Structure formats: C-alpha cells, structure tokens
Amino acid sequence: xxxxxxxxxxxxxxxxxxxxxxxxxxxxxxxxxxxxxxxxxxxxxxxxxxxxxxxxxxxxxxxxxxxxxxxxxxxxxxxxxxxxxxxxxxxxxxxxxxxxxxxxxxxxxxxxxxxxxxxxxxxxxxxxxxxxxxxxxxxxxxxxxxxxxxxxxxxxxxxxxxxxxxxxxxxxxxxxxxxxxxxxxxxxxxxxxxxxxxxxxxxxxxxxxxxxxxxxxxxxxxxxxxxxxxxxxxxxxxxxxxxxxxxxxxxxxxxxxxxxxxxxxxxxxxxxxxxxxxxxxxxxxxxxxxxxxxxxxxxxxxxxxxxxxxx
Numbered sequence: 626x627x628x629x630x631x632x633x634x635x636x637x638x639x640x641x642x643x644x645x646x647x648x649x650x651x652x653x654x655x656x657x658x659x660x661x662x663x664x665x666x667x668x669x670x671x672x673x674x675x676x677x678x679x680x681x682x683x684x685x686x687x688x689x690x691x692x693x694x695x696x697x698x699x700x701x702x703x704x705x706x707x708x709x710x711x712x713x714x715x716x717x718x719x720x721x722x723x724x725x726x727x728x729x730x731x732x733x734x735x736x737x738x739x740x741x742x743x744x745x746x747x748x749x750x751x752x753x754x755x756x757x758x759x760x761x762x763x764x765x766x767x768x769x770x771x772x773x774x775x776x777x778x779x780x781x782x783x784x785x786x787x788x789x790x791x792x793x794x795x796x797x798x799x800x801x802x803x804x805x806x807x808x809x810x811x812x813x814x815x816x817x818x819x820x821x822x823x824x825x826x827x828x829x830x831x832x833x834x835x836x837x838x839x840x841x842x843x844x845x846x847x848x849x850x851x852x853x854x855x856x857x858x859x860x861x862x863x864x865x866x867x868x869x870x871x872x873x874x875x876x877x878x879x880x881x882x883x884x885x886x887x888x889x890x891x892x893x894x895x896x897x898x899x900x901x902x903x904x905x906x907x908x909x910x911x912x913x914x915x916x917x918x919x920x921x922x923x924x925x926x927x928x929x930x931x932x933x934x935x936x
Contacts, residue, residue, distance in 0.1 A: 633651065633936065634649055634650060634651040634660060634700065634702065634936075635649075635650050635651075635706065635932040635933070635934075635935040635936040636648070636649050636650075636695075636698065636700060636702060636704065636705045636706070636932055636935075637650065637705065637706050637707075637708065637800070637927075637928035637929055637930065637931030637932030637933070637934075638691075638695075638705045638706070638707045638708070638784075638789075638791075638928060638931065639707075639708045639709075639797070639800075639925070639927045639928040639931065640672070640707065640708070640709055640710075640780070641667075641672075641710060641822050642667065642671075642672045642673065642674060642710075642844075643666065643667055644664050644665065644666050644667055644690075644924075645664065645665055645667065645687075645690050645691050645694050646662070646663070646664040646694070646924060646925055646927075646928045647661075647662065647663045647664070647694050647695055647697075647698055647705075647928060648661075648662050648925045648928035648929045648931075648932050649661040649662070649698045649700055649932070650909065650929060650932035650933060650936055651912070651936075652910065652936075653936065654933060654936050655807075656910065657908065657909045657910070657929075657933060657936060658909060658910045658911075658912050659909040659910070659911055659912060659915045659917075659922070659925075659929065660912040660914060660915055661697070661698050661699065661700070661912070661914050661915055662915060662916065662921075662922070662925045662928070663694045663695070663697035663698050664694055664924070664925075665690040665691070665693045665694035666690070667686065667687065667690055668683070668686060670682060670683070671683040671686045671687055671690075672687060674710055674712050674713055674842070675713075675776070676712065676713060676714060676715070676744060676745055676772075676773060676776070677744070677745050677773060677775075677776075678775075678776075679775065679776065679779050680713065680776055680779065680780070681779055681780070681783055684783055684786075687783055688783055688786050688787045691783075691784065691787040691789065692787045692788065695787070695788075695789065703788055703789050703790050704789075704790045704792050704935070705784070705789050705790065705791055705792065705931075706791075706792055706793045706794075706931040706932060706934050706935045707780070707784070707791050707793065707794040707795075707931065708794075708795060708796065708797050708799075708800040708927045708928065708930065708931040709772075709780070709794065709795070709796055709797065710796070710797055710822065710824060710842070711796045711797055711798050711824060711826070711840040711842075712824070712840070712842045713772055713776060713796070714770060714771050714772030714773070714776075714796065715743060715770070715771045715772075716768070716769070716770055716771075716796060716798060716838050716840070717739065717742075717768075717769040717770075717771070718757075718766070718767070718768060718769075718835065718836065718837070718838060719735065719738060719739070719754075719766075719767045719768075719769050720760065720764045720765065720766055720767070721734055721735070721738065721764060721765045721767060722763075722764050724763075724765070731754065732752055732754075735752060735754060735767070735769055736750070736752065739769070739771070743771060745773050746773075747771075749773055749774045749775060750771050750772070750773060750774060751771070751772050751773070751774050751777050752769065752770070752771050753769070753770050754767045754768060754769045754770070755767065755768045757834045757835070758834055766834070768835060770795065770796065770799075777794060780794065781794070792935060793931075793934060793935065795931075795934075797821060797822065797824065797826075797927045798819075798826050798828065798838070798840055799930075800926075800927045800928075800929075800930030800931045800933075800934070801817075801819055801821060801826065801879065801926060801927055801930055802817065802828065802930070803930040803931075803933050803934060804905060804908055804926055804927070804929050804930035804933065805817075805877070805879075805903050805908065806933075807908075808877070808903060808908075809830065809877065810833060812874050812875040812877075813830065813831070813832045813833045813874075814830065814831050814832065814871070814872070814873055814874045814875075815829075815830050815873050815874060815875040815876065815877060816828070816829045816830070816861075816864075816873045816875075816876050816877070816896075817830075817877045817878075817879070817903075818857060818876065818877070818878050818879075818892050818900070819878070819879040819880070820843075820853065820879070820880045820881070820888060821879065821880075821926065821927065822924075822927070823842060823843055823844035823845070823846065824840055824841065824842050824843065824844075825840065825841050825843050825853060825856055825857070825860075826838075826839070826840045827839045827840075827857070827860045827861070827864070829864055829868075829871075829873065831868075831871055836868065836871070837863075837864045837867065837868065839860045839863070839864075841856055843856065847884065853891070854891050854894075854895065857891070857892065857895045858895050861895060861896065873896075873898075875898075875901055876892060876896050876898045876899075876900040876901065877900065877901050877902075877903050878892050878900040878901065878902055878903065879902070879903045879904075879926070881923060882904075882919045882920050882923055883920070885902060889902060904919050904923075905919065905922045905923060905925070905926045905929060906918060906919045906922050908929070909922070909929060
C-alpha cells in the first residue's frame with residue numbers, strides 16, 4: 626500500500642479578523658483525507674476587513690501568526706490556496722447581452738457593465754468570471770468575482786514574506802460550496818443557507834448553476850438571533866420575487882455545531898421545508914494527526930474547501 630507520506634497533499638489557508646487557519650488535505654477529491662489542521666490567533670485590530678483599504682494593520686503580527694500556524698502542519702510544501710471573507714470583495718451574477726471574442730474583451734465588457742454599481746475603482750480591480758449558461762435570448766449568464774488589487778496585493782506580499790506561495794485566492798462562499806460540492810450536486814435545484822464566521826450566505830442553484838447569491842456580514846450576531854431570521858426571510862423574499870417560477874427541491878444548512886439545531890429550526894420556519902444539515906466531518910476522513918469531530922473541524926471548513934481546489 627502506498628505510504629501516505631508520498632501521496633499528494635494540498636494546503637488551504639483561511640484568513641479572518643480573529644485568526645488564520647490552515648488545513649492540510651490528502652487523498653483525492655472523491656475521497657479526501659484531512660491530515661492536519663492548525664490555527665493561530667490574530668490580536669484585535671491586527672486585521673480589519675475592507676473592500677477599498679489595506680486589510681492588515683499589523684503586518685509583523687500577521688506574518689508571525691501565519692508562520693506559526695503553518696509550521697504546525699509539518700508540511701514542506703509552501704504552496705497554499707487562500708480563502709478570504711466575502712466582504713473583502715464582491716460576488717455578482719451578471720447577464721451580458723454582447724458576445725465576446727476573447728477573455729480580455731470579456732473583462733472590459735464586465736467592467737463597463739459594473740462601473741456604476743461597484744464601490745471601488747474598477748481600474749484597480751482584480752476581476753475573474755465564469756460563464757454559467759447561455760440564456761434563451763442569447764445573453765450570457767456569468768458569475769463574477771471582484772476584489773481591489775490594492776487589497777489582494779497586500780495579502781500576496783505578506784504571505785510571500787511569511788514564506789508561502791499563494792497559488793489561488795478566492796472567497797469563503799466559493800470554498801464552502803466546494804467543500805460540499807458532491808452533496809450539493811445530488812440536488813440540482815437547491816438553496817444553501819450558511820452561517821459561517823459571522824457571515825450569512827444564501828446561494829440558490831438551478832440545474833446545478835448558481836442563480837442567486839447574497840452574503841451579509843453579521844459579525845457579533847448569534848445563529849439564532851432575530852436579526853438573522855429577518856435577514857434569511859428578506860433574502861428568500863427577494864429570491865422568490867426575482868424567480869417566481871423556481872422552487873427549490875432541497876434546503877441545505879450549515880452553522881456552528883453548538884447552534885446548528887436551532888439554526889435548522891429557524892430555517893425550517895423561514896422556508897417551510899425540512900433543511901438538510903451539512904457537516905464537514907462527513908466530507909473528509911481524519912488522518913492519524915487530525916481531529917474528526919464536527920466541533921473541531923467546523924472552523925476549518927473554508928480552509929478545507931480551499932485545499933480541495935488544488936487536490
């Protein structure tokens with residue numbers, strides 16, 4: 626049997642205002658194994674999330690925390706896939722009426738389309754997109770992610786200073802979906818409602834493609850607060866008004882394990898359906914040096930999703 630020491634592994638790094646978290650994942654995408662997890666706290670005010678301004682306020686402290694946590698992985702590979710809070714940038718679902726001949730032309734068209742709705746300078750924006758579908762009228766349905774180059778360049782520079790090579794950087798929403806991709810794919814028409822690291826996320830899928838995305842930073846809010854219930858209700862109302870003919874077959878939910886049952890009950894009340902809980906412990910097999918319980922693995926969910934991107 627091949628020794629796991631020689632098998633391929635991938636490292637995911639989640640950066641949040643309170644901590645940096647690493648996940649070392651091995652095995653395969655179909656059968657991932659969590660080999661190690663490690664985290665290091667960040668002092669208050671060391672990092673502040675902003676879409677326009679530099680996020681890291683104490684560079685030395687940030688670099689030391691990243692190095693400290695990464696050293697605990699005992700991993701020689703310094704290449705990492707990074708995941709950031711959604712509020713660092715913007716995720717947009719966009720329809721383009723004009724066909725494009727090249728990626729460069731597509732980026733120019735997207736910038737022109739979004740120039741009045743994005744709250745930062747599009748000339749200083751890192752932009753990526755994925756074509757989801759071609760509408761019946763010929764329009765192109767795109768999933769677009771945007772982040773300030775100033776913001777992303779600081780993260781890249783400080784991670785490099787810490788001795789790491791940031792291979793890919795994207796948002797928590799994408800990596801939470803990636804972590805549960807196999808489960809979500811079993812229901813083409815579904816809604817994922819998550820409460821992770823203080824952010825409420827609602828993503829609706831039709832025929833496996835996202836058609837509605839809404840995230841909101843609710844830091845300081847518990848998963849059972851009335852404010853959260855109102856936000857879920859409001860988001861679902863907007864979705865139903867926008868897509869009155871679409872009915873989700875399944876509602877998936879993800880929340881901190883100590884509050885998961887109450888969150889499920891709240892979502893059931895808001896949707897009228899019995900939601901299906903998603904737990905990261907069911908996605909990965911624990912290795913010899915990794916925890917396997919939901920309480921320990923939940924804070925690593927986005928990092929595991931990021932690692933799966935490069936596995």
